[in-house]
Amino acid sequence: MLPAAAETVHRSSYYKNGEIHVNVLGTEEGEPLTSGHWDFKPSWSKTGDLLVFFRRLKNDPDVVKWKTAICIIKVDGTGFHRLTDGTHTDFNQTWTRDGSNTPIWNRRNPRTGAFRVMASRVGAKPGEEYALTGKDYHSWAYTTLKDGRIFVGSNPPGQRRGYFLMKPHRKGEPVFERVSCALAEAGTLDRVSISPSEKKICFEYTRGFKRKVPGRTLYLADFDAGKRLISNATSFANEKGKPVWFAYPRWTQDETAIMYHAGRKLLLYTLSDGSTRKVSADDKADYRYPHGEASPK
Numbered sequence: 001m002l003p004a005a006a007e008t009v010h011r012s013s014y015y016k017n018g019e020i021h022v023n024v025l026g027t028e029e030g031e032p033l034t035s036g037h038w039d040f041k042p043s044w045s046k047t048g049d050l051l052v053f054f055r056r057l058k059n060d061p062d063v064v065k066w067k068t069a070i071c072i073i074k075v076d077g078t079g080f081h082r083l084t085d086g087t088h089t090d091f092n093q094t095w096t097r098d099g100s101n102t103p104i105w106n107r108r109n110p111r112t113g114a115f116r117v118m119a120s121r122v123g124a125k126p127g128e129e130y131a132l133t134g135k136d137y138h139s140w141a142y143t144t145l146k147d148g149r150i151f152v153g154s155n156p157p158g159q160r161r162g163y164f165l166m167k168p169h170r171k172g173e174p175v176f177e178r179v180s181c182a183l184a185e186a187g188t189l190d191r192v193s194i195s196p197s198e199k200k201i202c203f204e205y206t207r208g209f210k211r212k213v214p215g216r217t218l219y220l221a222d223f224d225a226g227k228r229l230i231s232n233a234t235s236f237a238n239e240k241g242k243p244v245w246f247a248y249p250r251w252t253q254d255e256t257a258i259m260y261h262a263g264r265k266l267l268l269y270t271l272s273d274g275s276t277r278k279v280s281a282d283d284k285a286d287y288r289y290p291h292g293e294a295s296p297k
Contacts, residue, residue: 010252011293012259013042013051013075014266016285020053022075025259025268025279025290033077040068041248041289043094045101048294049075050122052093052103057086064089064113070105070129072122085126090118094141095296098148104132106140114138117152117168132168139166142192143297145225151179151192163189165228181230183219190216193297195251198225202249202258207241215241218249218260220271236269237262237276252292259290266290 010025019032020039038056045051051073058067069086070093073079083103084090093105101122106115117139120129132150133139138161139154150168155161156176163184164176183189183205192203201223204216221233237260238246249260257270259279266280266287280287291297 008252008254008256010254010257010259010268010279012250012252012266012290013044013293014261014290015040015042015288016280016282020051020073022051025266026277026281028281031077033073033075034080039071041092042291043297044075044291044294045095046097046294046296047101050079050095050101051075052083052095052105054090054093054105055082055086064108069126070103070120072103081123082126083120083124084129091115092141094144096148096150097144097146097296104141104144104150107131109135115140117141117150117166119168130170132170133166133174141166143194145194145198147225149225151194152176153189163192165225177228179228179230181221181233183230183233191248193250194223195255196253196295197255199223200251200255201230202236202251204247204249205235213247214245215243216246217241218246218258218269220258236274237267248289250291250297251295253295259292261288261290264288 013022018038020034020042021029021032042051042053054068068090070083070090089108091106096102104119107118117132118129139152141150141152143151149165152166163179167175187207190204194201202220205219206212217235218237219233222231244263246262249258257268259268264286268279269276
């Protein structure tokens with residue numbers, strides 16, 4: 001059964017009760033791609049055939065003390081392999097859009113608590129990953145561009161903390177170019193996602209600079225990669241800051257809608273008419289981390 005008003009069908013990967021699914025939004029699930037583990041935040045490659053996600057191997061009440069493994073699986077459920085050995089805190093993986101299909105993620109330094117951006121390759125073995133940013137400052141990769149730049153939050157040497165388009169250099173230091181955003185002067189952006197056309201951007205937003213997860217507002221804005229500018233931001237979910245976990249806004253492949261999770265459900269916001277509808281099928285399940293087909297976040 002297709003979702004109501006389904007003039008456009010959207011495929012997504014997502015988390016349901018700790019398992020990874022690939023499905024048409026608004027329809028009942030078939031068998032999961034993974035089971036028997038706690039698997040989080042699948043990101044769909046631009047080539048359309050692969051997902052990268054992290055598997056929690058050691059739990060802890062403090063999330064940044066989890067031990068995880070970055071994993072890859074084909075969208076048809078075959079080809080599972082691990083890129084990391086599970087002894088690190090590796091989070092929030094995605095893919096480059098530059099044609100290299102490179103998986104990237106963020107790794108915590110247990111000594112300092114800061115993160116650095118890591119990369120590997122499809123088919124690589126644990127231990128073959130490499131760092132894209134330095135160990136002595138914080139960098140967190142959110143999303144990527146077709147020209148190879150990575151949208152990061154960072155405090156690179158000689159610059160105050162903020163948001164940057166980072167150009168990585170495998171054998172040298174990355175270049176950080178600051179992104180301008182009026183909202184960032186008064187609060188914190190998180191779970192940032194650039195649209196497939198790279199003309200739009202969506203993100204979670206918290207007023208102020210204290211970390212808070214429930215109660216965030218979701219925003220849509222214009223994005224100019226050349227000027228490194230986020231402008232014309234408007235809220236589209238939880239404008240009043242209701243203390244519910246509104247999170248993980250991600251684009252559909254055709255860029256007509258943004259999916260996100262809130263209150264253990266998946267929702268879909270359609271840009272053309274501003275409507276929002278529930279697209280998770282099982283009201284008893286915990287849904288999180290939707291990610292559009294072939295659209296790296």
